[in-house]
Structure formats: structure tokens, C-alpha cells
Amino acid sequence: MLNELTASDDSGAPVGCGPLLPSGTANAKSMRQQIFEHVRAAGRATRTDVIRALGISAGSATALTADLINAGLLREVESIPRETGRGRPAVALEVIPDTHFAIGIKLSDEFHSAVLTDFAGNTLATASLKTPPHPKSLDEILTEVGTLMQDVLSAANKNQQNIAAVGIGMSGIVDHQAGTVPWSPLLATRNSDFASHFETRFAIPLHLDNDANMLTLAELWFGAGRAKSDFAVVTIEHGVGMGLVIDNRLYRGARGMGLELGHTKVQLDGALCRCGQRGCLEAYLADYALAREAATALHHQPSERQSPNALLDALFSQAKAGNEAAQTIFRRAGRYLSVGLANVVQLFDPALIIISGERMQYDYLYADEVLAEMHRLTLNDGRSACAVETHAWGDLVWARGATALALSAVTDQAVAAIS
Amino acid sequence: MLNELTASDDSGAPVGCGPLLPSGTANAKSMRQQIFEHVRAAGRATRTDVIRALGISAGSATALTADLINAGLLREVESIPRETGRGRPAVALEVIPDTHFAIGIKLSDEFHSAVLTDFAGNTLATASLKTPPHPKSLDEILTEVGTLMQDVLSAANKNQQNIAAVGIGMSGIVDHQAGTVPWSPLLATRNSDFASHFETRFAIPLHLDNDANMLTLAELWFGAGRAKSDFAVVTIEHGVGMGLVIDNRLYRGARGMGLELGHTKVQLDGALCRCGQRGCLEAYLADYALAREAATALHHQPSERQSPNALLDALFSQAKAGNEAAQTIFRRAGRYLSVGLANVVQLFDPALIIISGERMQYDYLYADEVLAEMHRLTLNDGRSACAVETHAWGDLVWARGATALALSAVTDQAVAAIS
DNA sequence: CAAATTAAATTCATCTCTCGAATTAAAAAA
DNA sequence: TTTTTTAATTCGAGAGATGAATTTAATTTG
Numbered sequence A, B: 001m002l003n004e005l006t007a008s009d010d011s012g013a014p015v016g017c018g019p020l021l022p023s024g025t026a027n028a029k030s031m032r033q034q035i036f037e038h039v040r041a042a043g044r045a046t047r048t049d050v051i052r053a054l055g056i057s058a059g060s061a062t063a064l065t066a067d068l069i070n071a072g073l074l075r076e077v078e079s080i081p082r083e084t085g086r087g088r089p090a091v092a093l094e095v096i097p098d099t100h101f102a103i104g105i106k107l108s109d110e111f112h113s114a115v116l117t118d119f120a121g122n123t124l125a126t127a128s129l130k131t132p133p134h135p136k137s138l139d140e141i142l143t144e145v146g147t148l149m150q151d152v153l154s155a156a157n158k159n160q161q162n163i164a165a166v167g168i169g170m171s172g173i174v175d176h177q178a179g180t181v182p183w184s185p186l187l188a189t190r191n192s193d194f195a196s197h198f199e200t201r202f203a204i205p206l207h208l209d210n211d212a213n214m215l216t217l218a219e220l221w222f223g224a225g226r227a228k229s230d231f232a233v234v235t236i237e238h239g240v241g242m243g244l245v246i247d248n249r250l251y252r253g254a255r256g257m258g259l260e261l262g263h264t265k266v267q268l269d270g271a272l273c274r275c276g277q278r279g280c281l282e283a284y285l286a287d288y289a290l291a292r293e294a295a296t297a298l299h300h301q302p303s304e305r306q307s308p309n310a311l312l313d314a315l316f317s318q319a320k321a322g323n324e325a326a327q328t329i330f331r332r333a334g335r336y337l338s339v340g341l342a343n344v345v346q347l348f349d350p351a352l353i354i355i356s357g358e359r360m361q362y363d364y365l366y367a368d369e370v371l372a373e374m375h376r377l378t379l380n381d382g383r384s385a386c387a388v389e390t391h392a393w394g395d396l397v398w399a400r401g402a403t404a405l406a407l408s409a410v411t412d413q414a415v416a417a418i419s
Numbered sequence C: 001c002a003a004a005t006t007a008a009a010t011t012c013a014t015c016t017c018t019c020g021a022a023t024t025a026a027a028a029a030a
Numbered sequence D: 001t002t003t004t005t006t007a008a009t010t011c012g013a014g015a016g017a018t019g020a021a022t023t024t025a026a027t028t029t030g
Helices: A031-042 A045-055 A056-070 A136-156 A194-202 A210-222 A288-295 A308-320 A324-348 A368-377 A395-416 B031-042 B048-052 B056-068 B139-157 B194-202 B209-222 B287-297 B310-320 B324-348 B366-377 B395-416
Strands: A044-046 A074-076 A092-095 A101-107 A111-118 A122-132 A163-170 A174-176 A180-183 A208-212 A231-236 A240-246 A352-357 A385-389 B074-076 B090-096 B103-107 B111-118 B122-130 B163-170 B174-176 B180-183 B206-210 B231-236 B240-244 B354-355 B387-391
Touching: A031 A044, A031 A092, A031 A395, A044 A045, A045 A056, A045 B387, A056 A074, A056 B139, A101 A136, A101 A395, A101 B194, A101 B287, A111 A136, A111 A395, A122 A136, A122 A395, A136 A163, A136 A194, A136 B366, A163 A194, A163 A395, A174 A208, A180 A194, A194 A208, A208 A210, A208 A395, A210 A231, A210 A352, A210 A395, A231 A324, A240 A288, A240 A324, A240 B139, A288 A308, A288 A324, A308 A324, A324 A352, A324 A368, A324 B206, B031 B048, B031 B056, B031 B090, B031 B395, B048 B056, B056 B074, B103 B139, B103 B209, B103 B395, B111 B139, B111 B395, B122 B395, B139 B163, B139 B194, B139 B231, B163 B194, B163 B209, B174 B206, B180 B194, B194 B206, B206 B209, B209 B231, B209 B240, B209 B354, B209 B395, B231 B324, B240 B324, B287 B310, B310 B324, B324 B354, B324 B366, B387 B395
Parallel strands: A101 A163, A163 A208, A231 A352, A352 A385, B103 B163, B163 B206, B231 B354, B354 B387
Antiparallel strands: A044 A092, A074 A092, A101 A111, A111 A122, A174 A180, A231 A240, B074 B090, B103 B111, B111 B122, B174 B180, B231 B240
16 A cells, blocks of 8 residues: 555656546637627627636637627627717627527426527426326336427427427436436336437437436526536425536536435434435435324324325424424424535535525525524634525426526537537 | 526516636646646656547647657656567656655644655655644744754755745645635634745745645545545544545635535534534544543543543553443444445545545454445445545655645646746 | 568648737717 | 727737658568
8 A cells, every 4th residue: 555655666667646537628618619608698798798708819709709600609789778988889799599499307206397498598488297196117208208398399389300409307316427317216117228218219319417406507507506606506305405516517426426415314323214224314304204203293193194295284384383293393304404504514615505495485494593503513613604595496497407408518519510 | 586587687688597607717737737747647658658648649749748858847768678569669758856846744733744755756855843732823833844844855955945835734724725724723823824924934835725635635646546536535533534536636615614524413412522513423433532432431530631542542452352332432433434434425426435544453443344334324226335445644645745735836837837 | 681560759731729919990079 | 070989800920739741760571
């Protein structure tokens, strides 16, 4: 072991020092693409804006924007709104929206959603589909996806040939690179070759990812994350998910399996999680965790079957009405949420945490107390607490995040095609 | 909130979509630097090696290596060891070691260490200094650093003018970018302006960082991390530290405060940590955590004062001798280590975890059982477990990591100077 | 031993990208 | 109308990389 620290091997040649593997070079975007993406991000931008934002010369700005205009991706805005000030008025540029279109889809256990956007990121149409809540075969779910795509296409008066790419987000363990699904609660079979089946069936490029990543991407492209290049997203829905953006890019661990906040352990030998282990954060926070205690607090018979959502609503109103047992359930969940958030801050030190949950009305979970407790549970050493925002966005926003995944791939292609 | 999701504002201009902040472009290294670093990493490399490794053309390799040779950074190796095979024999290149030198220093509470390396990363001399274990003023500690530097310089027969940069790693909260120390157990004052004081006193550029980051850098430059571009390092010493490498670069959170694994909570209202909070991982794992239970297990009177190390050694031999109470102390610590590692895997999904601890003889902590438990506590879904290696390196390796920090800055400068 | 073969390294015309100084363009102010 | 101011364009120059052709230095073969 200590051998590795010696300066040379037997032959006398130095062993060298420093990383042996190359750094990822895929991050290098061409100046043209940076300009395009800056214009799209700003909505509208003049060449001078571009020069200042990207630190390039005026000559480059002229040449590269001309390329983008000739390629039909950007255009000058005619309706100049009479700016004040002297000098030649600047001409704004904007993305031509209807050159490419993308569909983003969020698959859930009860409800699928789809969004169709143009190349500027505008939502043109949405659709949704109720679905029986049980695991399905790959064929079944692709049929549902097909229905959903048809719905959103006809709502936008487009057809399948117009779509440059599709993004899909689904819960479970998803291998984004391979386009496969090692496991998902939505699928009856493991290791589904989702993307290639999709692409042979629909003949459209598919970009598949974890649903928490899609929500994170939605925040990066359309939400509060736009103004931050490093932030974390925590979701509390059926389970507890997480996404992380570092330097404007989604972080996916070495094997594409990281960020499983819901299954980090917050209690040795703690409550039973649906994953089969004990002490997972999710086992204190997810809807099923609250629901199973609710039965006790509400003195239900085990035989009484009720939908989890209805059960939780009953529990919440009981808590509000003063039921001590019901209150402790929410309070404990809130405390564990604080612990989970504190651990995220402690490990990742994000510039911002965005908490996103459907059941915002459960204010026990989203109260200032929870954030204060999170702050108490963090080593801060006098520095200001990590900023936290709470959003309650519906499935359409998740689907919009999936469009962002597709759009960014389409953008790469479209700009690279200029050459 | 939902306003952010609309397509345009009042003026009719689109609000745009996508990240507003630019991505860090500092990652773009020139081809010349990539070649230099590849040669240094390989120890020796031919131009053809470079061509294959970096995917550049033969013409570029000739031109760029010629630049590096003319600049005095690389040289051709004369002693060709008669390779087999036909064709013109390749000429190996290597770094000229004695063009630049750097010193790396690890500051601890009882013991400082220093290493002097040349530009190829070879260790030329080492030095160490015993120091009274109490917080010191900035001036005092800089005096100690000065002594240490003199020692290592004279051992290598060099003087201060030869040193191109110094790297220092110390425990506590360290702001690498600013070169300041918001808090450290080694310093009596908070918010010390460490780097600027150092630089005015010694007139050498200083690169300051957290000590766990230095160990991580040592693994990346000299150890098992060389062959991985993404890995995590966990250290169990006086506290519990962590470092993370993503794409061959150290991850430092948004405010340079992340990766505080020791203060993630693994038990609500758990054991008391020296940070004042309860349930921190460190409160179950660090030496002081074991020591305070040792007193109970060994039936010591609270009055009996003993050094923590001696106490731990006594505890360990008792455990080995069959003392049940002593055994449970180690066993529990081992279980919590499993939890901590499992959480790291679950959140970061590294390609490799390197565990580094001084007290390797405490096999309860480093047994296969701990790793097996870690694996059990992780959602794997059939995939292979995260690779784990255990290293027990002394302070000199930490100091060597600090030289890597200095060397990489010197390299940036030296290669950029070629123009 | 000379010729053929093989692989490494170099040379050089070319292409892309970017810069920056000079110039042109389009407005308001004098 | 002239001057001033700011935006945008043009164009020559240089860096960086490529790839085809060539040179170099060895081994293998006849």
C-alpha cells in the first residue's frame, strides 16, 4: 500500500503523480451554443447583452449570431419598444420558437402527465391520463405513453413528425445513460430496456430519467433554480426524493444511483421502510408512513380500508381539531424532515434547497419550525443558514422538466448541425 | 410562484427558460497543460501515448510537446530501454523535476508535518514538529510553520526562494478560496486571515484548505484515487471527516462548508457531540466518543486522568480479552460507521470509498462485518456493492496532499506562462 | 547486406475560432 | 446641420488543431 507512495518503480522510471483518468470534456459547449442558450434564457437579448454576459468580442458576437440567424434558430425582434438613450439602438434577438418541438412526460402510479413545448420552452399543450395503480408491463405502459402523446399532439395541433425528442421521468431506479429501468414501482418487470423499445415503437429519440431529476431540471430551467448554479431539491410525495444541481448540471452519481435521500438512515433499527430496511428517512416521512400510524391514532380497525389520501386528510383535520395522537404523528414527521434537510445541508452545502411536496396543506411539515430546527441541527458557525424555498407544483411541472431534458438534447444537435 | 412558469411577462417579451448563471469555465485546461499533466501522471509517456490518451492528432503532439520542451518543463528520456517491436522506437518524455518546488504542510493539534516535493511530485524531504496541544494565536502558528519550513528546506538543501508555492491543510472550517479560517480547533481566534498573513510574512503564495480535502487530494494524486475520477474519502481520526472527488476535482459545497459527514445526524436526540448537538455520527465514532464510554467499561474513577489514546488502547485490549462491555463499545461504533458509510453511498453513489484512519488496529471498526452491514443498509437492487478500500496513512501523506494543492497551482502558472 | 516493412515523429497547408482595431450605422444632443 | 454616443460590422492577424504527405529509425526478410 505504501508502495504507491514511492517515487519510482523497479525500472527506475517515475510512477508519476496526479489523476490517471481524463476529466469529462463533454462540458465544453461551443460559443454558438452558449449564445443561443443565453438568448433563450434571457427571453430576449441584444448582441451587446451577449458580449457582456459571455465576455466575448463584438466581432465574435456579430459572426456567431449571424450563424444562428442564418441557421434559422434566432431572429431579430422587429417591434423595437423605443428605448431611451442616445446612440444606435440595440436590436434584440430571440429564439424562433417553432423550429423544434419536444414532449415531456411524467409517469406516476395513478396519473400520467404530458407537456408539449416549442424550442423556446413555451408550453403549447398539456395532457394527462388516469391509469390503474398497479405495476404494468413495458408494452402496457408504452401504450399509455402513446395515448398521452396523441392527446397532447392533437391538443397542440401537431403530429408525431414534428417532435424532435421526448423526455420521460418516472420513479424508481433509472439509468439515464443506458435508457434502462433496473427497477420501478410502475413496471412489473425489472431491467426494462425502456428507451430502445420506445424508440423502435415511436421512432423519436427518448431521454429517460428519474422523476426527482425531472423536478430538479424544472427548477433549473423554469423555477427558482434558474438563478443558482448549485442547489438541491427535496421532494416529499409517495416517497422522499432528491435532486442536485452542481454548476448548472444534474449530479448523477458514478453509477447513476445516488441522491436516495429517502433511504438514508436516520435511526439505527428504526421504523420499517417499504424498501425492507429499518430507519430510512422515508419510513418517517412518506405518505404511507403517516398513514400506517394514522390508523392507530384514529382508532380505525385494521379491516377498515380507506385510500391513503383520505386517511391522511382525516388525520390532518383531527390534528387541527386538537387530537394529540394525530398531532404527534405530524410533529415527529416534521422533526425527521428537519434531520433529513440538515444532513443534506451538512453534506452538500447547497446554495439553496427547494422543498417540493404535493401536500402543502400539511403545515406541520412545512412550518417555519421545521426550518428553524434544520438550522439548529446544522453546524453554521455564524454563517447564514442555507436558503430554503417551498414550492407545491403539480405533475405538469415535472413533465415540463422532462421537456427540458429533451430540449437540451435537441439544442445540442441543432447547434452542432450548423458547423 | 406559478408566475415563473408563464411564458411571457407583461411587455410581451418571453421570460425565457434555462439556467441564468454561466457554468464554470475554469475547468477548461489548455491542451499543453493536459499533455504536461498526462506525462506527469504517467511518469513517462511517449508522444504516441499522449496522442492515444488525449485523442489529439500527431501534428499537435509534436508541436505542443516541443513547446513544453522548449519551455524547460519536459525532456526526452535518453536511456532508452531497448523496446521490442519493429518501427521507429518511441521516445519517452518526462517532467524535468527540479524546475519548481513546493512544500505541503499538515497542521494538527499535537504534531505538524511538512513535505517538500519537486515538480514531478517526488518527495525530497520531510519534517515534523511536536507542538503543545492547545489553540494558538495566528502568529504563534505561523512561527511554527516557519520553523517547519526551515527544517524541511535545510533537509532538502534548498532555500525559501526555491519554493514556488506552499499548501497547508488544517482541521476546522477553512475557506479555501478566501484563504481564511472561520474556525479551527488549532486557532484561538476566529475568522483568521491566514493566507494573507502567511504571504506577507513568507512572501510565498499559500493555498489553504481543510485537512480532509488534503487527504482526498493525496489519494487523487498519489493513491488509490488516481485510477478513479469520482470517489469519496472518509477519515476517522479525532473527528470524522470526508472528502469527495467528482470528475477529478475536489467538491467543495457552495459556501465551502459541505461534506461534514461527522455532523450528519444518525439518531434523533442521540449521543452528545463535541459540537454541542445530539445524534451526530461523530458522537458515536470519534476517539473521544469511545473514550468517554471506556471510562465506564473499565471501571475507572472519573478522577483518574489518562491520555485518550492510552485509554482507547486499554479498552481495545480489554475487548480482545473478552470484556463484554468493552466489546459492545466497539461493536456499536462499528454499526454506526456502517450507517455513515451507507448514507454516503446512498447519497453520493461514489465509484469507490476510501476509509482512512490512524487506528487501524481497532479491527472492530474496519472489519468485513462493517462493510457487509454497510452493503445491507444500502439499496443496491442487484448491482454490485460500492468498492471500499481501507488505508492507514500517517500525517506525511496528508502533507503530501497539501503539496498536490500547491503543485497544481504552480503547474497552472508554469504552463500558462508559455503562451 | 540491401530492400522491404513498420511505427514514430515531423512538416506543412488548411481550417476554425476568436480577437481587436478600424469602420459603418443609427439614434439623440448641441 | 454637426457632433456625440452607442451598436454593429468588417477584416486582418494569430492561436490552436487537423490530416495528408513525408522523413526518420528501427526490425524483418530475402
